[in-house]
Amino acid sequence: MINVERLTKSFRGRKNVEIAVDDVSFSVREGEFFTLLGPSGCGKTTTLRCIAGLEHPDSGAIHLGEETVFRDRVLVPSHRRDIGMVFQSYAVWPHLSVFENVAFPLRVSQERMTRHQVKAEVRDVLELVGLHGLDERMSTDLSGGQQQRLALARALVRKPTVLLLDEPLSNLDARLRERMRMELRLIQKRTGLTTLFVTHDQVEALSMSDRMAVMSGGRIVQVATPQEFYTQPSSAFVATFLGGVNLLPGKIVRLAPWPDGRGTHAVVEVAFGEVTGLVGSEGLDVGDSVVAAIRYEDVRVRRATRDEELEENTFPGQVAGFLYEGASFDYHVDVGDHEIRARIGSRNEFLEDGATVATTFPARYLRVLTADDPAHQAAAPDGAGAADQTETVRIGADAEAS
Known part of the structure; x- marks a missing residue:
């Protein structure tokens, strides 16, 4: 469902080029909960943002299902990709109620929906994430765990093909984080939604994932199941x-x-x-x-x-x-x-x-x-991985607005 091929992304500073993602390739199967795990600065969030369309890669290819969303001169903007995303900060709108936060993606969708249809879809997803009955409450009146569920509901309401999660549990206290791990995993299993999860938390990765990729220095060091990672690591790192x-x-x-x-x-x-x-x-x-x-x-x-x-x-x-x-x-x-x-x-x-x-x-x-760890030994020269982007074509008439 997600296929990443030889993805490279660099950031140019004043004096040099820092390669954040270095020739990364991996695939996520349909219905799988797949985790990118690694320390801060390893490239996992940049990889996720490239898949979401929030970063423009230097080279490589990204496929979501049958659609190619990035390759050579093709770049599908974020709002045209069939994804839902939950950010680390949740990014719920404080001036809107719970209902209006979740309804917003449906109201701006290209698919016209009646007021009754919007109401039914929102109520269904609020029940799924355990916020049934809180429709009219303001988002700022929710607890941290409830805001996390609200952000998840907003990502799920459009029924996306792929769900992207960028460290969504990191702002919760330890006990709530433990509970939300189980709830999030149960929701994913119930919906069968292909999920890509980014975290630096080992327990989250081991307890929630079907498969994982450990990243270091912008590269993937190993891809395996949680059990294989724990009992059969491929390197000291x-x-x-x-x-x-x-x-x-x-x-x-x-x-x-x-x-x-x-x-x-x-x-x-x-x-x-x-x-x-x-x-x-x-x-x-x-x-x-x-x-x-x-x-x-x-x-x-x-x-x-x-x-x-x-x-x-x-x-x-x-x-x-x-x-x-x-x-x-x-x-x-x-x-x-x-x-x-x-x-x-x-x-x-x-x-x-x-x-x-x-x-x-x-x-x-x-x-x-x-x-x-070989990932620390293969430093790329300055400028490596940069590709000519002068003729990139953005798909979609309203792409610039994104």
């Missing part, structure tokens, strides 16, 4: 950006097929010994500098004696501190000169400060990844 992870720098000393035949395992020499894990990045070889990555909750820690013979991927350590988090303890364990964090269920044996422990990194959960 992705591993650290999503959830808590221990990174053990080292070098590959041996490679061999994984026992089940699906992948390759690597033996990595780290500061306190050799660890074995599954190769998670492409193109790695013996001698390469890598990081062995393992999630906090995948590390096993148990009380041990100093003269105990330890199993593979297990090393002696000492508890340096802990945080009690209710359901779990967050242990800080010194293994050699390296601090390891382990999240252990609070129903397990309590390990006090200074306790001698055996720390295990299960090989099936340890991922061997490139030491550096």
Whole structure:
């Protein structure tokens, strides 16, 4: 439903050209909830704005369904694209009632609707987002969560082909944000609307998405399902950006097929010994500098004696501190000169400060990844990606008014 091909967008400053979106390609399937995730400045919002028609790309192509909205000299203006959009600030009109805020897109639509039809469409979408009965209330009298629903209702009322969401939950408090995540996802499932969501919040992305793309430095680093991202990151950057992870720098000393035949395992020499894990990045070889990555909750820690013979991927350590988090303890364990964090269920044996422990990194959960994220290594030269835009044709007689 959304197809982006080799999209590039740069911004020219006084002294140089900053490339915000660098050769980005991805597709969103019909009915899918797809998320662009990344830190501030990674290009995710610029990508969304290009799809919405709010930014003019330098090069590439954008297709919405069967329609090409940007390519070469073709640029369909924003108001002619079959999209609905919810902004971070909601952008509800303070001088209009709830009903009039939602009715506005229908009143200015090229499709003529009777007053009765407008009223029926608005009432239906207000009921869908949980604002039924608030038709006549002024938008400024709504709570933050209600204003977010109002902005969503206004985007949905035209029944767009694609819904674009630009960090719509970031202005809500933590508890309301958690509730609205579920409500927004349920509304999307109920309508079956193809949705592109932009956020820097890992929990939002993991909990709401069918698939995700992590961006860094204007490029897409990895596209996968939330489960694949969490358990099979393709680089150290992705591993650290999503959830808590221990990174053990080292070098590959041996490679061999994984026992089940699906992948390759690597033996990595780290500061306190050799660890074995599954190769998670492409193109790695013996001698390469890598990081062995393992999630906090995948590390096993148990009380041990100093003269105990330890199993593979297990090393002696000492508890340096802990945080009690209710359901779990967050242990800080010194293994050699390296601090390891382990999240252990609070129903397990309590390990006090200074306790001698055996720390295990299960090989099936340890991922061997490139030491550096390639997105940070491929800086484009000044001016790269700029395209000749002098003959761009705007489609639509009233395009300039947009």
